[in-house]
Every structure is written in structure tokens, then in C-alpha cells.
Amino acid sequence: MKLQLALDRINLEDAKSIAKEAQAYIDIIEVGTSLIKDYGKKSVNFIKENFKDKVILADIKTCDEGEYEFKAAFEAGADIATVMGNAPLGTIEICYEVSRKYNKDIMIDLMETNEDRIEELKKLDDAIFFIHLPKDNKSGNLIDNFNKKSTVYKGIKRIALGGSVKEEMLGDILTINPEILVIGSAITKSNNIELAARKFKEAL
């Protein structure tokens, strides 16, 4: 299981310093949507330049203009870019094609994506599907919500899981066994970032 560190709602220097402290224990660095909307694509470039051996995810949450946005993210140094699962199907398909052309990864964010659409998207079987609790809509918890819809997710090969992940969920997470576990504030807001990252890495 790969560990993805989500960097959000901080300035670029703090993002770099947090990622430096955690870097020995993480595989993927996520340049969060807030960093992209605050600083633009230079945030992706900045993190890539500083962490050349890490996989960089640009959480651009594309809703439209898929070709332009995905090219921009990959040109800026992203290895993975995100598109909304509830975007127009044409957008997701264009994003997928661009990711194939660049030999990079696409992550489809399943927030507010209905079951029919998820079924339809399963044909993109090398895409990564991100299952998470949105920040603004925390009814239930990640594990319960995943389990409730587990039949819908059946057949998805590559799963990323995240959203208010806490240490006490690790047993359930190991059972689900996603390809990627996304962790944000449980590491970034810890008093000892390195220790927090190491604990997660060791537990997985």
C-alpha cells in the first residue's frame, strides 16, 4: 500500500517543509486543490522540483476543459492528475486519453458520483478511483461509507482511499487494502510530522 501525503491550505514553503519531514515514509505527494487554486500550476512545479524522486499528484479536480487542464498538470510535473467522477463523461474520457499519451496516471474522484456513472467508468480499468469523504460532508466515516457501497466498487482494480483517516481505522484499511492511502491532517497537523508519518508507514 502506498502512502499519499495531502498538502492543503498552507503556503508553499510550509508545504515543502512538511513534505521534507515526512518524505522518508511517503510515496506520493499530493499538491492539494487549495495550493493549486492559491498558487496555480507553479505549486506543482515547485513540489516536483523539490521532490524529484517522489510521485507527484496534482489534485486539480477537473470539471471541464479536460485536455487543457490535464496537459497543464503533466507539463508542470505531475505524475497523477485528478478529474471529478461527476464531470461530463466527455471530460473524463479526454483526461484519460491525455494521461495515456503522457504515460501518466489519472485519478477519478468519486465524490458525489452516482452508481450508474461508477459502473460506466469501470471500463477505464487502469485509472485510479479515489473513494473519500469530502471535507464539507462528513456524514458517517470513511470505513462505514466504503463498506456500505462495497458492491458498487466491486471490479475496480486500483483504489485510493482517504478522508479524515485516523490511526484507529488502520485495521479496517488493511482489510480493504487500497493501492493508495491518502492522509492529510493526521500527518500535516501533527506536532511531530516525521513520527506521525513513520507510524502510518510502519502500520501498513
Add this chain to the structure above:
Amino acid sequence: MKLQLALDRINLEDAKSIAKEAQAYIDIIEVGTSLIKDYGKKSVNFIKENFKDKVILADIKTCDEGEYEFKAAFEAGADIATVMGNAPLGTIEICYEVSRKYNKDIMIDLMETNEDRIEELKKLDDAIFFIHLPKDNKSGNLIDNFNKKSTVYKGIKRIALGGSVKEEMLGDILTINPEILVIGSAITKSNNIELAARKFKEAL
């Protein structure tokens, strides 16, 4: 009817120069999603500084983290910020609250938003509802698509309409009579930007 000029997929200096040429005939300048994801919120600040007497719309297409994103947009100088109609309901409600606190406007982008949700959102009756063709999914044209769903839109007070608007649609647009008409490339890609903007303004 107000005219909104959408600036997209260009650099900031070109955005400024296009808006300068069109400024006598437009009411709202839209800092497009591509400008925000390319340059961050400084794009909003840059356009506001250069066009202090215009209404500035930041097309941030919020999907989550509503409070953070809407505050950031308004603090950067936006008078209107956008949220996706298919975001979690909690996100839209937070964005609405922030817009009320700042005494600014919220525009809800109805792309891929189902009828039940639209019905639910009508309670936010001073929000602007943006009805458009997404760039990546141009089946039909704006007018036909609007007319097909006109019963769904019934009761919405403030409508913005846009997406591949062409001069020959103006008759139908006058019949629909939205509060705001959003025009992009029909002005920005014209050989004579000022003339193109003037023609639209005079026709409305």
C-alpha cells in the same frame, strides 16, 4: 441583460489587453478556471486591480472546501465566485453563507446537476444559476438544451446563460432574457475585439 466576458486559456497580460479592448461594452469580467488553475488567485487580484469599476467573477468551480475557497476568492477581489451544482450540498450551503457574509454573489454552475438537486437549490433564491454547455460535451446547442429543460429551471430568479454563444442565437437569448449572458471566444477570438463586444452589447 448584463454581458460577462469569459477569459480563458491565455496568459494574464493577454487577458488584460483583451478586457481593455472590450471594457466599454461589458459589465462582468470572468477570470476563467484555466487562469485560476494556471496562476492561482493572483489572477483574480490582477484583473480586479486593472478593472476596478467592473464586476469580477472568479470561476473557481468549487467542489469541496467551500469556506476556504470562497473566502480566498472574495479576499482576492472577486465579486462573484462559482460552486458546482453537483458538489456536496454541504459545500454549496457553506459557499452561500460565505457569500452572504461578504455581501458578494454566488453563482451555482448547473453542469451535470440533476433535477432533484436543482429543485433543492431553488431555496437559495438570490443565488445566480449558471446554465451552459460544458466545453467538453457539446451535444445540441445552448438554446435547444435550455428549452428542453425549461420546466426544471422554472422559478429560478437569477439566470446566467452561456457556452458557445453565437450572434445568430441572440433572438432566442432575448426571449429567454437571462440576467447575465456569458460570452467567451465569440469576443476573445475575434479579429476585432472591441467591435465584437459592441455588437453583442448593442443587440441586447
